[in-house]
Amino acid sequence: MNEAKETAPVLRVARPTNDLAPLERFYVQGAGFRRLAAFSDHDGFSGTILGYPAAPWHLEFVLEKGQIAPRAQSPEHLLVLYLPDPVEWRHAVDRMTAHGYEPVPAHNPYWEVAGATFEDPDGYRLVFQNRAWDL
Structure with missing residues (x-):
């Protein structure tokens, strides 16, 4: 079968x-x-x-064409990438800063504990989280 x-x-x-x-x-x-x-x-x-x-x-x-896109309406508009390996996480954060993107304070303090938050040019945020995703 x-x-x-x-x-x-x-x-x-x-x-x-x-x-x-x-x-x-x-x-x-x-x-x-x-x-x-x-x-x-x-x-x-x-x-x-x-x-x-x-x-x-x-x-x-x-x-x-012909439309204006609004900036992020809230600092909670996030994409989160879970990077549990500390070396991989550090590499990701260092790559961002090497290209001129500095971390911003996370709106939700949870993301500060084991993460680094960056804001993209439209005001949306990307978090590199140094934890495994466990359901």
Whole structure:
């Protein structure tokens, strides 16, 4: 009997922006993501898709012609990457600072205990958490 292999869905988080270039610098040079794809003027939308090639998730930043995208409405607009290996975590934080991105105080003190928070050019935050994700 052939049983279908169950696979996890791939997650894409899409977000509007007013300027793709600074976001790509932040997430590629600073955070170490890769540019997975990009598109230009597709029915009025241009964008870049960033992530880690083997990860089942990626980020899409979209510029819509004629629209103004608002900045993050709250400091709790977060993406959190769990990096349990202290060497890997330190490398991630050092890469951000080497590219000119300094940590910002976390709004929620939980993220300060074992993490470093950075704010992207649109005001959204990326946390490198030095813990394992345990459900």
